[in-house]
Amino acid sequence: PSSNSNPSKPLFLCQPFVKAALVKGSFKTIVVLPKHVDVNEWVAINLFDFFHNLNAFYGVISETVTIENNPTMSAGVNFDYTWIDQSRKLVKLPAPTYIDYVMVWVQSLLNDELVFPTKQHNYFQPTFPSSAKHIYKQLFRVFAHLYWAHFTSFLHLSLEGHLNSLFAHFVAFGTEFDLIDQRDVNGSGVGELMKLWKDQGTLDL
C-alpha cells in the first residue's frame, strides 16, 4: 500500500526515488570534451554508448511496453511525441512501434560508415552535428516515455538509481553540447525531473 500524499505526482519525482543514483559527483569529468580530442569523435562515442545503455534498459522492461497499454508515445499530461512519416506528416504511433523505429534507425546510422566512420581514412561529414542532434532528440524521447509510462517497472526491478544516473549523464551531455530541444522538454515529466535535479544540485553543469 502506497502512502503517497499526492497520488497524481509521478513516482520518479517523489522521495526517495528522485534522489536515487548510481554515481556520485559531477558528471563534468566524463562529459566535457577532453583536450585535444576531436569533438565529432567525442559526440559519436557518447551517442554510441547512450544508445547501447538505453537499449539495454529498454530491453529489460520491453515486455511490458505493449500497443494496448501504450497507444501513444506519451511523456507527460496530454503530452505525446509524434513521428514524421514518409509523406512528412506528423503521426501518433503506439509507444512500442515508435521506440522500435527509433532504435532501428539509430542502429542503422551507427553502422553506417558514412555517418559514423570507423575506418582509418574515413572522416565525419559536415552534416554530422545535425545528425547527432536528431539522434539525441529521439533518444531523449525514449527516456521521456520510459520515465513517464514505465518508471514503476524499473522500480520493481530496482533499476531506478541506474536509470537516473544514465539519464542525468545524458542530460548533462546534451546541455554541454547543446543537443537538447526545449520543445521536447517543456511539458514532459522528465522536464519536471530535470528542474528538480537542477534545484537539488544533481545536475550541476
Next chain:
Amino acid sequence: ASSAQKPADYVYFKREPQLFSREAIPRATAAKMRLEQHYKMAVEHAIERNQRRIETEKKHAMRQNQVSSSAELAQIQQRRQVAFERLGDKETHFVRLRRTKIGLDDFKTVKVIGKGAFGEVRLVQKKDTGKIYAMKTLLKSEMFKKDQLAHVRAERDVLAENKSPWVVNLYYSFQDAKYLYLLMEFLPGGDLMTMLIKYDTFSEDVTRFYMAECVLAIEAVHTLGFVHRDIKPDNILIDKKGHVKLTDFGLSTGFHKKHTAQYYQRLLDQGGSEAKKDRNSVAIDKINLTMSRHDQIQTWKTNRRKLAYSTVGTPDYIAPEIFLQQGYNHSCDWWSLGAIMFECLVGYPPFCAESAHETYRKIISFREHLYFPDDVQLSFEAEDLIRRLMCAPEYRLGRNNAAEIKQHPFFAGVDWSCIRQIDAPFVPHLRSITDTSYFPTEEFESVPETPAGADVTGDSKDLAFMGYTFRRMTMNEF
C-alpha cells in the same frame, strides 16, 4: 515512527519483481553491471587521458626552460605543437577504436605460419591500415567449456593492462559462431621449437641466453598472478631482434581439454592398462637408450611437429604434479624450463618416448627416468641446474622466487637487468615486414587461407574489445 523524519512526498513502494518474466531479472542485472562497468571505465579513461596530457606538457615545458636564442624558442614551440597534434590524433583514434567493430573481413591473409592444437596462426594484414599481425584462430567447439570464454576474457584484460616486454601483445580479439580470433603482434623470428629442429642443440652459452630470458619471462608471468602451465618450445617466440617472448597464456589456465584433471586421469588409465598388457615396455626403453644420439634426435624430430599439431599436444614439458592432480603452483613452470634446457643441450626432451602415454609414465616416475646420455658433455653447473628444476616441487629451485634460479652458478655473469638490450645469439635476417622464412610455411600449404566455416561476410562483427590497450598502442602502433 521514522515517518516523522521522512519528507512529505516520501513514497513506500512494494517491489514485485515476480510480476516479470523469468528473463527480466537476469537482463536487469546485466544492464546494471553494464552501466557500472561503463562508468568505471569512463572515469579511468579520463584519468589516463589526463596523465598522458600532463606527461606531454611536462616534457615540452622542461625543454622550454633550457632555451637560449629566439630561433631555438620558435623551433621548440613548433615541436611542442607537433607533439600535441600527435597526442590529439592518438586520443581521437583511441576514442574511435571503442566504436570500431572488427571482423575477419578487415584482414587479409598473407600466409599460414603456424598450427596449434585448436587452430592455426596466420600472418595477416589489416586492410585499412596495412599493419601486420599474427592471427590465431581457436575452434570454439574444441574448447573445453563455452562459459570459460568470459573467464578467458577477464584474464586477457589483466594481461592487456599489464604490458610486459616478455609477453606477446594482444591487440584485438573477436569471434564468430565457429571461432575465436586473437590478433597479436607478429614475432618474425619463429619459435624455439623450430630453432631446435634446425640446430639440434645449442652450446651452453647460447642455452644460457635463452634460459636467462625465459627465467625473466616466466617471472613476469608469475608477477602478473598467472601460472602458465604449458611452457614449451612452441610457446617461446623470437622477436625481430632475436629476443624471447612468451605467447599468450590467458588461454592456458584450465581452458584446453588437455589441461583438465579428468583428461589426464583418462590418459593415465589408458596408458596404465596398455603398459600392463605390454610388459616389454621397459625393454623398449633400453633399446631406445642404446640408439645413437643422432638417431634418437632424428626420431624425435620427425615426430615433434606432428605432436605439436595434434590435439593431444606434447606432454614432454609438463610437471609431474599436474598429472598427479595433487595440486600445483607457479613452480610447475620452472620444471618445464628444466625440461626445455635439457632439450637445448641434449637434443631431445628428457622423457621423450614412442607415445604420449609412455612419456606420462616416465614423467611420473621421473626419478628413474631422468637420464643424461653419456655422449653429451654437460658442465657440472648445467646438469645441476636441470636437476634442481626437475625434482619434486618441495625442493624445486624457484619455489620461493625467481631469484633462487638467477643466483644458480650456471647463470654466473648474466646481467639480468639489461639482457633484453644486449645482442641476441641469433638475430633473424628479415627482408620485409611480412618475411615468413623462419616459419615452416611449406607444411601448411594445404591449410586454407580462411579458416573453414568462418564468417567472411562481416555480419557477425564484434566490438574490438580494446578498452585497455592504449598504452600499448602508443608504443607499437604509432
